[in-house]
Amino acid sequence: xxxxxxxxxxxxxxxxxxxxxxxxxxxxxxxxxxxxxxxxxxxxxxxxxxxxxxxxxxxxxxxxxxxxxxxxxxxxxxxxxxxxxxxxxxxxxxxxxxxxxxxxxxxxxxxxxxxxxxxxxxxxxxxxxxxxxxxxxxxxxxxxxxxxxxxxxxxxxxxxxxxxxxxxxxxxxxxxxxxxxxxxxxxxxxxxxxxxxxxxxxxxxxxxxxxxxxxxxxxxxxxxxxxxxxxxxxxxxxxxxxxxxxxxxxxxxxxxxxxxxxxxxxxxxxxxxxxxxxxxxxxxxxxxxxxxxxxxxxxxxxxxxxxxxxxxxxxxxxxxxxxxxxxxxxxxxxxxxxxxxxxxxxxxxxxxxxxxxxxxxxxxxxxxxxxxxxxxxxxxxxxxxxxxxxxxxxxxxxxxxxxxxxxxxxxxxxxxxxxxxxxxxxxxxxxxxxxxxxxxxxxxxxxxxxxxxxxxxxxxxxxxxxxxxxxxxxxxxxxxxxxxxxxxxxxxxxxxxxxxxxxxxxxxxxxxxxxxxxxxxxxxxxxxxxxxxxxxx
Numbered sequence: 001x002x003x004x005x006x007x008x009x010x011x012x013x014x015x016x017x018x019x020x021x022x023x024x025x026x027x028x029x030x031x032x033x034x035x036x037x038x039x040x041x042x043x044x045x046x047x048x049x050x051x052x053x054x055x056x057x058x059x060x061x062x063x064x065x066x067x068x069x070x071x072x073x074x075x076x077x078x079x080x081x082x083x084x085x086x087x088x089x090x091x092x093x094x095x096x097x098x099x100x101x102x103x104x105x106x107x108x109x110x111x112x113x114x115x116x117x118x119x120x121x122x123x124x125x126x127x128x129x130x131x132x133x134x135x136x137x138x139x140x141x142x143x144x145x146x147x148x149x150x151x152x153x154x155x156x157x158x159x160x161x162x163x164x165x166x167x168x169x170x171x172x173x174x175x176x177x178x179x180x181x182x183x184x185x186x187x188x189x190x191x192x193x194x195x196x197x198x199x200x201x202x203x204x205x206x207x208x209x210x211x212x213x214x215x216x217x218x219x220x221x222x223x224x225x226x227x228x229x230x231x232x233x234x235x236x237x238x239x240x241x242x243x244x245x246x247x248x249x250x251x252x253x254x255x256x257x258x259x260x261x262x263x264x265x266x267x268x269x270x271x272x273x274x275x276x277x278x279x280x281x282x283x284x285x286x287x288x289x290x291x292x293x294x295x296x297x298x299x300x301x302x303x304x305x306x307x308x309x310x311x312x313x314x315x316x317x318x319x320x321x322x323x324x325x326x327x328x329x330x331x332x333x334x335x336x337x338x339x340x341x342x343x344x345x346x347x348x349x350x351x352x353x354x355x356x357x358x359x360x361x362x363x364x365x366x367x368x369x370x371x372x373x374x375x376x377x378x379x380x381x382x383x384x385x386x387x388x389x390x391x392x393x394x395x396x397x398x399x400x401x402x403x404x405x406x407x408x409x410x411x412x413x414x415x416x417x418x419x420x421x422x423x424x425x426x427x428x429x430x431x432x433x434x435x436x437x438x439x440x441x442x443x444x445x446x447x448x449x450x451x452x453x454x455x456x457x458x459x460x461x462x463x464x465x466x467x468x469x470x471x472x473x474x475x476x477x478x479x480x481x482x483x484x485x486x487x488x489x490x491x492x493x494x495x496x497x498x499x500x501x502x503x504x505x506x507x508x509x510x511x512x513x514x515x516x517x518x519x520x521x522x523x524x525x526x527x528x529x530x531x532x533x534x535x536x537x
Contacts, residue, residue: 001494002465003078005046006069006098011530015039015519017496021488023513026470026500027522034521035528036498037469040136043496044467045083046070047134048110048127053085055138060085062533069098074116081109117464123165123174132162133454134467142472144446147435147453157431160398166461167404169397176390183383190379200369207373210366217366221359224352240357243343247353250336253329260326267319391430398428408456409449416452416483424449447475451484458491470498482509489516 004016024036038056045052045068053060065086072079080094091109092100104112107125114126121129132150135142140151148159164170194201202210405426413423424437435453437445451473454466473481482505488495489512499513521528 003071003073021516022518023516024498024519025517037137044134119462136469137471144450160431180386180390183386187379257329465494467496485512
């Protein structure tokens with residue numbers, strides 16, 4: 001529990017608190033601007049809030065930077081802290097003299113409070129728990145018709161989710177929502193891949209056309225395989241393409257072999273003729289021309305013979321080269337023929353193979369398109385079903401929550417009014433809600449409903465405190481204040497309130513206020529900071 005708050009700038013520097021109800025009491029004339037709401041803002045500040053430094057700007061402007069010191073008591077031990085307005089994100093652990101010992105972040109401090117208050121709600125931070133139920137003028141959560149809202153413009157559904165978490169009813173929903181979120185992300189990733197053309201996208205109409213076309217193509221493939229009668233049905237397009245490639249290469253090699261063989265034949269023909277002897281060659285010439293000089297002719301013919309020998313040597317070399325090349329080409333042809341034999345398709349014509357390959361490719365393309373369509377359909381269905389399961393579970397938990405709160409509010413309301421007045425009711429429609437008292441929309445009844453709601457939540461949950469400013473309580477009829485104060489006392493947790501005009505209440509109410517008042521404020525020097533700055537000097 002919170003034991004005390006100390007500030008050197010207060011008129012009453014030390015304010016100590018009771019385990020139950022704690023009242024900040026104004027004067028009998030209901031004076032304003034004396035510090036009641038400001039002190040409740042400081043209580044919010046002590047419980048980890050920032051509105052005191054962010055919204056009480058008149059205090060910061062007139063008082064300047066100052067330190068709030070405070071002490072909590074948990075399980076027999078006291079824990080001392082201080083927090084400066086100029087650096088509110090740091091909370092200092094202190095010794096019993098409030099001398100700073102160790103700084104910690106505001107988050108670490110709030111986690112400490114959550115642990116010490118024995119709050120076991122993994123889905124909520126400490127501030128998310130207490131912040132909605134510290135209702136002080138200047139904060140945004142005092143709308144009597146929207147008691148679940150922390151802010152007027154809070155995102156739709158957030159207040160209901162926060163209440164589910166406070167009642168520890170959200171874990172089952174969270175698991176289903178996490179599954180739904182995963183399914184949604186998978187669908188989004190799939191559609192993004194379609195948008196970027198990584199995978200094909202078709203509609204229902206194209207899917208039906210593909211299905212019909214696939215049936216036709218598969219019939220053609222089966223018929224082609226049956227006609228060939230050699231197991232072509234099991235041959236995929238990759239294997240068929242390999243056969244076509246081998247046949248094309250074979251055709252090239254065979255043409256190359258024919259050219260080599262033709263060249264070899266020509267060379268062999270050129271080197272197969274023998275030259276007659278020179279004397280025999282010119283004998284007929286001497287017979288007719290006895291005086292002819294054949295020496296020069298013989299020399300010329302000898303030169304021709306030598307040239308012919310050189311050419312014959314070159315032809316022999318070329319013949320050897322061509323024979324080697326022919327052997328290599330023949331070996332390559334035999335290797336390709338062996339590969340064809342292993343594939344067992346050598347007897348298939350190129351046209352048939354190309355037709356089969358085209359059939360297989362088109363079947364694969366259409367099958368892939370339809371498979372992606374089926375996959376998208378499955379993803380859509382999975383995401384829809386997961387979201388619907390989460391929504392169904394959430395609505396069931398909301399109905400349970402609605403009934404639990406309404407039952408407790410009815411009990412508290414009957415206690416306050418002896419069963420004579422209607423109780424407020426909370427109604428959920430999915431994540432939206434309404435809060436009202438049937439057949440009574442008056443201001444006092446509406447604010448009474450707000451108090452009854454907070455008290456029911458305080459009793460039913462691990463919420464450790466409630467804070468109600470006079471702006472909430474002064475709207476309620478004086479005769480009801482007595483029972484409300486009695487209920488505050490009996491709830492078993494700390495409650496902090498501010499009130500005016502103590503003399504106007506009934507005797508028992510006055511006695512309760514006297515016993516629970518921790519701070520009395522009034523005008524003319526008895527304000528929270530000992531002075532008021534709202535009057536002209």
